[in-house]
Amino acid sequence: MGGYIIKRVASAIVTIFAVATITFFLMFLVPGGPFLAEKAPSPQTLEALEKKYGLDQPVTVQYINYMKRLVLKLDLGTSLKKRGQEVNDIIRVRFPVSAKLGGIAVLTAVCLGIPLGSIAALNREKWLDRTIMAIATVGNAIPSFVVATVLMYVCGVVLRILPTLGLTSPAHYVLPVISLSFYPTAYIARLTRTSMLDVLGQDYMRTAKAKGLSRFKSLFKHALRNAVLPVVTYLGPLLAFIMTGNFVVERIFTIPGLGSEFISSITDRDYPLIMGTTIFLATLLIVLNVIVDIAYKIIDPRIKLK
Amino acid sequence: MSDKRNPLSFQLDVSDFLPADESEKQSLVVMRESVSFWKDGFRRLRKNKVAMVSLAVIIFIMIFAFILPAFYPYSYEQQIRGSENLGIMQYSKEELARKAAGEKVFPHFLGTDSLGRDITVRLMMGSRISLLVGLVASAIILVIGSTYGAISGYFGGKIDMIMMRIVDIIYTVPDILIIILFSVTLKYPLKDLAANVKGFAWIETVGVGLISIFIVFSLLYWVGMARIVRGQILSLKEQDYVTAAKALGASHGRIIRKHLLTNAIGPLIVTTTLQIPSAIFTESFLSFIGLGVSAPMPSLGSMASQALNGIRSYPHRLMAPAIMISIIILSFNLLGDGLRDAFDPKLKD
Numbered sequence A: 001m002g003g004y005i006i007k008r009v010a011s012a013i014v015t016i017f018a019v020a021t022i023t024f025f026l027m028f029l030v031p032g033g034p035f036l037a038e039k040a041p042s043p044q045t046l047e048a049l050e051k052k053y054g055l056d057q058p059v060t061v062q063y064i065n066y067m068k069r070l071v072l073k074l075d076l077g078t079s080l081k082k083r084g085q086e087v088n089d090i091i092r093v094r095f096p097v098s099a100k101l102g103g104i105a106v107l108t109a110v111c112l113g114i115p116l117g118s119i120a121a122l123n124r125e126k127w128l129d130r131t132i133m134a135i136a137t138v139g140n141a142i143p144s145f146v147v148a149t150v151l152m153y154v155c156g157v158v159l160r161i162l163p164t165l166g167l168t169s170p171a172h173y174v175l176p177v178i179s180l181s182f183y184p185t186a187y188i189a190r191l192t193r194t195s196m197l198d199v200l201g202q203d204y205m206r207t208a209k210a211k212g213l214s215r216f217k218s219l220f221k222h223a224l225r226n227a228v229l230p231v232v233t234y235l236g237p238l239l240a241f242i243m244t245g246n247f248v249v250e251r252i253f254t255i256p257g258l259g260s261e262f263i264s265s266i267t268d269r270d271y272p273l274i275m276g277t278t279i280f281l282a283t284l285l286i287v288l289n290v291i292v293d294i295a296y297k298i299i300d301p302r303i304k305l306k
Numbered sequence B: 001m002s003d004k005r006n007p008l009s010f011q012l013d014v015s016d017f018l019p020a021d022e023s024e025k026q027s028l029v030v031m032r033e034s035v036s037f038w039k040d041g042f043r044r045l046r047k048n049k050v051a052m053v054s055l056a057v058i059i060f061i062m063i064f065a066f067i068l069p070a071f072y073p074y075s076y077e078q079q080i081r082g083s084e085n086l087g088i089m090q091y092s093k094e095e096l097a098r099k100a101a102g103e104k105v106f107p108h109f110l111g112t113d114s115l116g117r118d119i120t121v122r123l124m125m126g127s128r129i130s131l132l133v134g135l136v137a138s139a140i141i142l143v144i145g146s147t148y149g150a151i152s153g154y155f156g157g158k159i160d161m162i163m164m165r166i167v168d169i170i171y172t173v174p175d176i177l178i179i180i181l182f183s184v185t186l187k188y189p190l191k192d193l194a195a196n197v198k199g200f201a202w203i204e205t206v207g208v209g210l211i212s213i214f215i216v217f218s219l220l221y222w223v224g225m226a227r228i229v230r231g232q233i234l235s236l237k238e239q240d241y242v243t244a245a246k247a248l249g250a251s252h253g254r255i256i257r258k259h260l261l262t263n264a265i266g267p268l269i270v271t272t273t274l275q276i277p278s279a280i281f282t283e284s285f286l287s288f289i290g291l292g293v294s295a296p297m298p299s300l301g302s303m304a305s306q307a308l309n310g311i312r313s314y315p316h317r318l319m320a321p322a323i324m325i326s327i328i329i330l331s332f333n334l335l336g337d338g339l340r341d342a343f344d345p346k347l348k349d
Helices: A002-028 A043-052 A059-073 A087-122 A127-139 A144-158 A170-200 A203-210 A215-227 A229-252 A258-268 A271-299 B022-028 B037-047 B049-071 B093-100 B119-155 B157-172 B175-196 B202-206 B208-220 B222-236 B240-247 B252-263 B265-288 B300-307 B315-343
Strands: none
Touching: A002 A059, A002 A271, A002 B157, A002 B175, A087 A127, A087 A170, A087 A215, A087 A229, A087 A258, A087 A271, A127 A170, A127 B315, A144 A170, A144 A229, A144 B265, A144 B300, A144 B315, A170 A215, A170 A229, A203 A215, A215 A229, A229 A258, A229 A271, A229 B175, A229 B265, A258 A271, A271 B175, B037 B049, B037 B265, B037 B315, B049 B119, B049 B315, B119 B157, B119 B208, B119 B222, B119 B252, B119 B265, B119 B300, B119 B315, B157 B222, B175 B202, B175 B208, B175 B265, B202 B208, B208 B222, B208 B265, B222 B252, B222 B265, B240 B252, B252 B265, B265 B300, B265 B315, B300 B315
């Protein structure tokens, strides 16, 4: 177990390092640097700016400086468009908003998807199963921006029952959370149904029935416990999905989170901010994935430790 | 030949050894033609109603996206003066006047946008982009992934280990972030390449945005394909026909191409088909956040994103691309599931 954890952590560190390097060098492909926006500054200003941000030095020196700051001080640099604002500060302010929204969405997807999938499996080939699976199949085909915009129009503009802008009250969370968790809920429901059907056909379920265990007990103690294992493996992709979903959902509902900040930094071509956010989110995802993987190995001892 | 033969005699009846006549030969011919892999698969696919309906929808959308724009009286970038912001089936004053004069005016089925561009034809072009991205990206992923996976699985040992470590690392990289990053930055060097290097002018014709999407997808998404192909090859290479081919002196390339990949064709088809909707998904996401193909070329994602501002007055502008993209993804998903059931029953979950 210890060996596995060390291996996983080491490979995660390599990946994070690779992402940081790719990010840095990709930003170098952009000609003229980050100051060449709509209105070009005068050559003198440009030179002064480049000097200030160390852009006049050779690539290798800049890379080493950048990495040094990143590793030793965890410093992601300064935003170019928002004068003087540290990327770290922007993330510190914006990220909790996104994390809260994303966390609620993850919980919703898991808490809705597993019961729905189990109900479908227990009513196999009946109308309830067919309805749930039809909805899940359609749900798996709708991008989150479509869910979000349509919900916004129907609930916010036509029916006017829910607020659509910002995140100031609990009611504000309803639409963004539905938009974010729609696809993963559908996916988890399908996943749970398949594995539940598999588990229900196992010998130990028959044994449980034969030894007189109540249906409730056999379902919760034996079936569900084994059936949710594949859902644990989906948690990694789920987190990634919620994160990207956050980008568009925050933009649509004008939520002041890190996602909408990231999108506007792309439109603004604010390169340090793009870089910083990418590295931060990538690190977060990679770390979360390592935790999920290790947790999976602990939960299911049958999985061989590589 | 005589009938006087003693019934207990051991003498052979010569008539048993006469050449068979036609009717006897006919009775021995196998009545049914042998069922090839393709025939068997397609027979199963044809029985799957959901998959067949999805296939029909896909073909319909392809006609809508690739053929109809050529015959459509408006073009996707044409800004019709005076007919900005028309609603569904509305005409502008000018067009009404022309109609009154007896001229035939082609209706704007879905109205026009704020620049006076016909939304129906833009929807067609947007679907074209989505389909193009899905099909081309999947084809590239198929080529790279199957080559890589086949080499890794076939040679095994150290080569396999190193190649798979690379795959593992790419697999753990958060793909969407890197894709966004590439899309932000790749446009500049590509534009540079098209403008300054001879022989690369075609990049401009295809569109820088589209090319960078292809590059980005093929850089990251092939790893899943590579893993699946490698798994297939690992089990296939132990088969006797591979040993036989080796004994006959076939080269490694020939064995991989003719024996291993052809026998893994089922999973290859299924994985490629299921790759299409996920590529379309990602493309629509990218164009929604303002990356992807460059204006005036429309994409379903960017159309939905632009419609967001006028959602109160012109909801149909949002609904049209939203419904279109969902239908495209849904049909490809269902077709992929059908193909999996038909060609690769082992993969069925």
